[in-house]
Each structure stands twice: as structure tokens, then as C-alpha cells.
Amino acid sequence: MDIQEKLNAKYDNIAIYTSGFYADPEDELGTRSKLSETLKSFTMNQHADTPFSLQIMTTNGEINVMPLGLLSLDELKAYETKRREQAGLTTDDDAIPLVVQFAPHTEKGQIQKQIVGTTQNLFDNFNTHFAAIWTVVKADLQANQTLLVGIERDLISDSADIQREYQDNFKLMDAPTRKAKLGFDLKDTDLTHFSTFMADMHEIQAIVLSSAAFVKNELLGDDLFAQVMNDKVSRNTLFWVLDNTFYETLYYFIEKYRDIANGKKLTRHLHHQKKLLIINMRNDAYQRAQAAVEDATTKLDMDKYFSDIFVPIAEQLAREVDQFQN
Template sequence: MDAQDKLNRQYENKSIYTAGFYADPDNNLANRKKLFDTLKSLVMNQDASTPFSLQIMMTNSEINIMPLGLLDLNELKEYEKKQREIHGLDWHSDEIPLIIQYSPHTEDGKVVKKTVCSTQKLFADFNTQIENIWQTVKDFLNDNFAILSAIVKDLIADKNDVQKEYYTTFSKMSAAEREEKLGFTVDTAEVEQFSEYMANMHEVQAIVLSAGSFANHELLGKNSFSEMISDNVRRSTLFWVLDNTFYEIYYYFYNSNENSKLRKRLNHQRENLIVNMRNDAFHRAQELVEKQQKKVDFNEYFSDIFIPVAEQIVAEINKFKD
């Protein structure tokens, strides 16, 4: 039996069972529970012949857990070829390997695939195989967090340079000149703190505009907002971008401060911040649909959502320092 016959017999033209969730960059306990619950639901309600794909979205990557050959039949053919080279031409197995695919969304990122077990073993021995799957997923989550940390590190380095420029510029001005330039008073004693605030918001704006540009070009395009939001894939992608943007801003401030007590405070506030952000984004999307607004600029949409988030984080940091 060749790979095509095997796949046809295995799947019997069934529809693909799909599920997905967003992985918190720094909460493996919650991530493992989501993974466990999703795959447990699969084995309790389906059978080993069910074609399925579990997608785990992250800030700069995604993970797919699925049977080999689901997306590319040639992969299954190549697998069978290699097995015959190893075990001989008489090798035969009805098992479909289960793979975990890691896809970093970076310029030089390479897709990595690992075989962990088979779909039959997952259904027959769930408790053992879920742990094998989790260990591989956890490694990929760590790889993703390293990407996020590298991005944040670059933002912090740029912020330090920008802050120096602001401080030099504002320090050379008199209080009257600063008021004329800015429209409000900044005393000499406040120049350093104000320069830091301006530099922070410069980096936040860079994050926001990057996300807005992606949404404008890749999601909205020439469509109306209502058309875009009615498409399941693009709507899901929009809320994935929103979460990505939140975490880049959050970890930018979190990694900018090494005080463990301050980090603990920010970590305590994180869940409320992201829930409020998601609610705000959802309500703004609803308003745009109800108004049937023809022209929507995601740069403005993202700025209206995330500038207040950043200012709230800054307020938490200043409150702690005071």
C-alpha cells in the first residue's frame, strides 16, 4: 500500500478536526493545561483515523501538531521511503507519525519538524504521549520566547540612544523654550524623567505602527473593515496581532527594569492589562462594523488601543518608584 492509499484509507474523506489557542509567553502551566485539554478532547471525541491540526499561536511563531502528510502528502511518501531504507523493502506499518511543526515568523526563521509518536499511540496511550508532546512544545515555546526577548533587547538599546538625544536637546533649552516647543512646562529637574518617557513612547509607537502596517496591508488591503472582520482567518489573525503587540510592549517595559519587586508588580498587573486590551479592541471593532465605516486605518486603531496600555504601565512603574 503506497502513501496515497494509506492516507485515503486512514482519513476516509473526513473533514479536518482543527483547534487552536494562544500561548502565553511566560506561563507554561497555563500552556500545558490548554494543550492537555485540547488533545484530551480530541481523543475522547474522535478516533485515530481523524485528520486533525492543533495550532498554537505565539508572539513571533506558531506550532502545529498534526499527522504527517496532512499538509503535504510528499512528506509521508518520503517518510515511508526512509523507513524502507532502514528496515528493508518489506517494512510496513499502518501507523501515521505525529509531527510537531515550529514556524518562526522571522526573516531568517526556518521551519522545524519533529516526530514525537503516532496518532495511534496518542489515542492508545494518551497519558504517556501527552508528556512527550508537551516536552517538545515547551522547547519550541522557549525558542519563541528567545525571539521575543531579542526583539525587546533591540528596542531597549534603541530607547537608550533616543533618550540621550531627547535629554541633550531639552537640556539645552530654557524652561520658557521648552514650554514654547512642547506646549506645557517641563522644569529642569524633570528633564531626565521626561526624556525617558518620550523615549519609551517612541519605542511603543514603533511597535504599534509595525503592527498597524501589517494589518493595513496583509489583513485589510482594499476591503472594508466589515468584509475583513467577517472572514474567520483574517479576524483571528487580527486578534493574534493584537496579542503579539501587547506582549512586545509589556516585555519591553518588564525587561527595561531589573528590580524584582517591580517586575512582580508588573506581572501581577499583566492579566488585567491584556484582558482590558482585548475587550477594548473588540468593542472598537464592533463600533466600526456598526458604523459601516468605509475607511479604517489600523495605525490609528492600534494607537488608540495601545498608547493607553503603555501609559498605564508607565504609571504603574512611576507609582512603584514613588
């Protein structure tokens, strides 16, 4: 029986051991520790031939550590064919290759895979093999961070055009018209600052509505919000989306204003503010979710849910930027 037949036999009607966690883009040490603890626990409680998938959710994708062939036995067949071509037909090695896969959640993102030894290597020499796994995972995390920064820079580029549109429109208005539309006096000297703020909020709203659309299309569908919250996978996915939205909002301001005067101090300050902001965001999101669950007959407006949570956060971050600019 070759390796493909063995996996076919093992994966047929057998539960796959799964585990996962979210990778904070600002806590590489924490991610490494979680991955080590998860894999170590696996090796202590399972066998080397146990089918498993350990998932790391990131802001713009996911990383999986798993046996090659778990998702597609055709991959394992191709690997086995190539291995026999190189090593000869008489080779007799039934060790299962271990693969680290990074799947970007972007329109043109390409899945990246790298084989890192075998599952038996992980069981036989955990520390050495974990170091090899972490090297690949760390590179994938950096690739994910590059995606995040790229997305932010696209938004920032768009904000420049939006800012000019706002400023040009405000310039065409006289003072009474501005006050009638805005509800307050807007001086000519404040046009640039206010139109920049409006452009930033426009981009944040794009982030927020994109997240809300994902939840509506991929999680809610025709279901009520209470049904989503009662399903563990859907609930975890919702809070993963919330964390993603938070980081996309935070990094928008970090990337846009890192080069201003005192930009380095501002960046450090925003990183520091993040610790409290994300805790408050999660608490706010959870409380709003619980309130929605209590009314099991009403469909939750996800656009409003996400906007109510993240627009105040964006406004606070904008105030923090103002303090450093002034």
C-alpha cells in the same frame, strides 16, 4: 498501498479536523491544560487516521501538532524512504508519524519539526504520549519566549540612542522654547527622566505601527473592516495580533526595568497588573471594533485603532515604573 498513497487518498477532498488556541506566555499550566483537553477531545471524537491540525498561536509564531505529510506529502515520502532504508523493504507499518512543528514569525526564523511517535500512539496510550508531545511543545514555547525577549532587547538598545537624541535636543532649548514646544515647563533636572519616557513611547509606537501594518497588509487589504470582523478566521487573527501587541508592550517594560532598584518587585507587580490590563485592552478593542463595524461604509484607520488602544496602556506601565523608581 504505501503510507504516502494512503494519505493521498485520505487527504483528497476530505475535510481536515482543525482546532487552535492562543498561548498566554505567562500561563504555561493553562497552555498545557488546553492542549491536553483539545487532544483528548480529538481522540474521543475522531479516528487515528483522521487528518487534523491542532494549532497553538504564540506571540512570535505558531506551533502545530499534526500528522507528518499534512502540509507536504513530499515530507512523508522522504520519511518513508528513509524508514525503509533503515528497516528494510519488507517492513509493513502503516502508522502515521505525528509531528510537532514550530514556525517563528520572524524574518530569519527557521521552521523546527520533531516527530513524536505516531497518531496511533496518541489514541492507544494518551497519557504517556501526551507527556512526550508536551515535552516538545514546552521547548518550542520557551524558544518562542526567547524570541520575544530578543525582540524587546533590540528595542531597548534602540531606545538608548533615541533617549540621547531627545535629551541633547532638549538641552539646546531654553526654558521658554521647551514650554512652547511641549506645553509645559521642563526643568533641567527632569531632562533625563522625560527623554527616557519619550524614548520608551517611541519604541512602543514602533510595536504598535508594526502590528497595525500586519493587519492592514494581511487582513484588511482592500476590504472594509466590517468584512474582516464577519470572517471568523480574520477576526480571530485580529484579536491574536492584539494580544501579541499587548505582550510585546508589557515585556518591553519588564525587560527594560527588571534590573533597577526594586526590579524584582516591579517585575512581579507588572505581572500582577497584566491580569486587569489585558482584560481592559480586550474590552476596549472589542468596543472600538463594534463601533467601526456599525459604520460599514468607512475604512478603519488601523494606525489610530492600535495607537488609541496601546499608547494609554504604555503610559500606565510607565507610571507604574516611576512609582517604583521614586
